[in-house]
Amino acid sequence: MVIVPAYGQVSAATRNGSVNTSAAKARAKPPAAAARTAAPPAPQVEHITVSRHIPPTANGVTNLTPGGGLMPPQTAPRSQSGLTRDFIAKQAPTANIAALVADLPGVNFSSQDPFGLTGNNMTMRGMTQAQIGYLFEGAPMADPINYQPYSSMMVDSENLGSVTVSQGSPDLDAPLYNAVGGQITATEINPSHKQRGFVDLAGGTHSANKEFIRYETGDIGNTGIRGFVSFSHTSYNNWRGPGGLFRYHVDSKFVKEWGDGNSISAIFSYNRQQQTSWRSPTLSQWNKYGDSFNYSGSFTQGDPTYYGLQVTNMNAETVILPSHFTLTKHLKLHVTPYFEHQFGPSNAGENIPTTGGYMGTQRYDSLVGIPTGNGSVLTEGVDPWDQKSGSLNMSLDWTRGHNKLSVGYWYNYTSHQELSTFRQVYANGSYSNSPIIDATNGRILTGYDLNFKQQVNTLFIADTLSLLHDRLTLSAGFRAAMVSRTGTNNVPGADPYYKAGNYFEPLPQFSASFKITPHDQIFVNGTTAFRAPASVEAYSQIFDPNNSHAVEQPGSLKPEYSIGEEIGFRHSGFVNVAVSLFNLNMTNHQVTSMNYIPGTTQLISEPINIGGQTSRGIQAEIGLRRWHHISPYFSGQYLHATMDNNYNAGGGNYLPTAGKIAVESPKFTGAIGLNYDDGRFFGNFALRYVDSQYTTFMDDEKIPSYITSDITLGYRMKKLGPAKAPQIQLNIMNIGDNHYLSGGSSFTSNAHPVNTVAGGLYRSSTGGASTSAPIYLVGGAFAAMVSVSAGF
Structure with missing residues (x-):
């Protein structure tokens, strides 16, 4: 008002x-x-x-964002989309950030979990989520080594304020060194100046439930401090196969503000999460078994596929302290220190030899306390990974007249330890608390004993000039990224025992935008980005007791480098339109593939260097302001992504992949959204289309296109006793119960016999035609959830 x-x-x-x-x-x-x-x-x-008119709500909905919360105003000189509480609050309260951005242009979300909480994958313009930078309140939240975002650990959706997706390039000052495919920036809601609270209780199919409560302190006396603390519990049974998930999560944020633009925020989160893993089928297994290809629901001695052995833990503790200071009228300082601790374990079943097996390349004769008569023993492979990362990101802005000069520095230190062990499984399916010992050398039997350290130093300088009464904006900058890594593997026979990687990359950027009218803008940009090799497996061998040699060799240590160009137009008003053309050229493009260690149910990351790749296309989105309580939204993308080189399959075998369509690069993707909200009754509808996707470099295997749709229905009251704006909401995911493969988990050179560039048949070391079947993610089927929420 x-x-x-x-x-x-x-x-x-x-x-x-x-x-x-x-x-x-x-x-x-x-x-x-x-x-x-x-x-x-x-x-x-x-x-x-x-x-x-803004209907009173307790969950932050204002209905002011065009497209039902999917098209907030953007002015950045690059392709950029976003979403606000108007959209977030009307989705299932279990949805994580990757699931929420699925409707935005260029985004391809591969669901495994219909509730959107975990077990998911995402690509953007054909780039995997490991090539996309994730920022939460200014701090990078993806694993700093394998770059997986684990977005379900970041924040509860009830506390998520907004998400911004930059489809092509990262911010110049962003503390990232993997964002060759773009950037996703999430912010938490700010605590209220008034003391209040919020409760959200949900239940649904597959015994799903979530309980969430948030308390906001309001302004604490005259201190200028206000904050909130929230707690949630979530659990469900897996929609396919036995097992399930539980999650405990804590968020808190406290803010201190004073003077002209001075503020310090203290953000903390804790996540404890455990889930029975999904089993990924090959295409032939999917065609034969469909959704029933799962882990075993009952225990049989010697069966490593028992679901009780397939457990993944995702735990994290995060502290972020974004601080902003106005030093003078023209000088501002921004400082963000942060610390994150992520740890496992991840478990899987495996039969290992009782005698004559291997620790690294060293043969063992027996295992302590394990009888040798049966030839093998069922074990639980335990991977208790532990990772700590601390950083300091600083920048200084100097503004004078129409010019703004920014300089900054970012430092990061990460340590990672990972000692795999094996525990004997008992007759009832439980397993020992003590690791198995190799009787030959008295050491814990392991397949990898990794110690990894990383340091990052980044400097940047950028200058922005505004001309023609701020209608024309020119910006140029330069970033120098230095990454130093060392890794050791203490398994006997590891070669190399020690490996290091040092990377220095100059990263220039340029952009220009022009306001044709107050409502129309055109922009152009040229950007560069790089990504250091993903995963510790790029530096260390992986061994297994069933093999006398490494089951995985270190990958290419060459950094991935991208050069991108965009030209775009956007219009704001009652009708909001954004269109952009893009071109992305990459060298040493690394495809991250998740595959099973042979003979086990343990997934490991396999980085594959496929050489150059070119991605070109057009993306667009249209969103309307609310009209008669209705806000429609449309988005779409055309993508043409091709490999630039023939693939080196090893042993002098080059496969004719130059010009082939890149994996995980659907030609067409699109979404339709429709939102209705009259202050009492509200609803959302979303329909998504994803074209077919190749999963081999030779384009000889792919998954079909698919369509999914979700719906939200709800009713909101103004007040009910002490409850403020109570509401009931129904979310239905995958309305049509479409059963489909949503994406690839592993990617291979070829699924069928193929001739090399030289004309010979590509053969394995055993002499047969070499083929390898990719494994796939199974899309989440129908699910429904009812939630009741209110303020107090």
């Missing part, structure tokens, strides 16, 4: 929020005749009230 004096002491506001100064001046000017015949009367103040 805006209250405006009638006689022009301030500008009058129009209905749509823009300033109409001519109307204010007209009202302020007295009639000429009255001025000549009489003295002006004593001033009388008349007030004009200009308001926009």
Whole structure:
């Protein structure tokens, strides 16, 4: 609500929020005749009230964002999309960030979990989520080594304020060194100045439930400090196969503000999560078994596929301290220190030899306490990975006239330890708390004993110039990224025992934008980015007791480098439109493949260097402001991504992949959204289409295109006793119960026999035609959830 004096002491506001100064001046000017015949009367103040109806809600919905919360205004000189509480609050309360951005242009979300909590994968313009930078409140939240975002660990959706997706390039000052495919930035809600609370209780199919509560302190006396603390519990049974998930999560945020633009925030989160893993089929297994290809529901001695052995733990503790200081009228300082601790374990079943097996390349004769008569023993492979990462990101902005100069520095230190062990499985399916010992050398039997350290130093400088009354904006910058890594593997026979990688990359950027009118903007940019090799497996061998040699060799240590160009147009108003053309050229493009260690159910990361890749296309989105309580949204992308080189399959075998369509690069993707909200009744509808996707470099195997759709229905009251704006909401995911493969988990050179560039048949070391079947993610089927929420 805006209250405006009638006689022009301030500008009058129009209905749509823009300033109409001519109307204010007209009202302020007295009639000429009255001025000549009489003295002006004593001033009388008349007030004009200009308001926009915002229904009272307890979950942050305002219905002011076009497209039902999917198209907030953007002015950055690059392709950029986003979503706000208007959309977030109407999705299932279990949905994580990757699931929430699935409707935005260029985004391809591969669901395994219909509730959107975990077990998911995402690509953007054909780039995997390991090539996309994730920032939460200014701090990178992806694993700093394998770059997986684990977005379900970051924040509860009830506390998520907004998400911004930059489809092509990262910010120049972003603390990232993997964002060759773009950037996703998430922010938490700010605590209220008033003391209050919020409760959300949900239940659904597959015994799903979530309980969430948040308490906000309001302003604490005259300290200028306010904050909130929240707690949630979530659990469900897997929609396919036995087992399930439980999750405990804590979020808190406290803010201290003073003076002109000075603030310090203290953000903390804790996540404890355990889930029975999904089993990934090959295409032939999917065609034969469909959704029933799962882990065993009952225990049989010697069966490593028993679901009780397939457990993944995702635990994290995060502290972020974003701070902003106004040093002088022209000088501002931004400092963000942060610390994150992520740890496992991840478990899987495996039969290992009781005698004659291997620890590294060293043969063992027996295992302590394990009888040798049966030839093998069922074990639980335990991978208790432990990773700590601390950073400091700083920047200084100097503004003078139409020019802004920024300089900054980022430092990061990460340590990672990973000692795999094997535990004997008992007759009832439980397993020992003590690791198995190799009787030959007295050491814990292991397949990898890794110790990894990383340091990152990054400097940047950028200058932005505004001309023509701020209609033309030119920006140029340069970033120098230095990454140093060392890794050791203490398994006997590891070669190399020690390996290091040092990377220095100069990263220039340029952008320009021009406001044709206050509502129309064109932009162009040229950007560069790089990614250091993903995963510790790029530096260390992986061994297994069933093999005398490494089951995985270190990957390429060459950094991935990208050069991108975009040109785009956006229009804002009642109809909001954004269109952009893009081109991305990459060298040493590394495809991250998740595959099973042979003979086990243990997934490991396999980075594959496929050489160059070129991705070109067009993306667009259209969103309308609310009209008769309705807000529609449309998005789409056309992508043409090809490999630039023939693939080196090893042993002098080059496969003719140059010009082939890249894996995980659907030609067409699109989404339709429709939102309705009259303050009491509300609803959402979303339909997504994803074209077919190749999963081999030779384009000889792919998954079909698919369509999914979700719906939200709800009713909101103003008040019910002490409850403020209570509401009931129904979320239905995958309405049509479509059963489909949503994406690839592993990617291979070829699924069928193929001739090399030289003309010979590509053969394995055993002499047969070499083929390898990819494994796939199975898309989440129908699920429904009812939630009841209210403020207090």
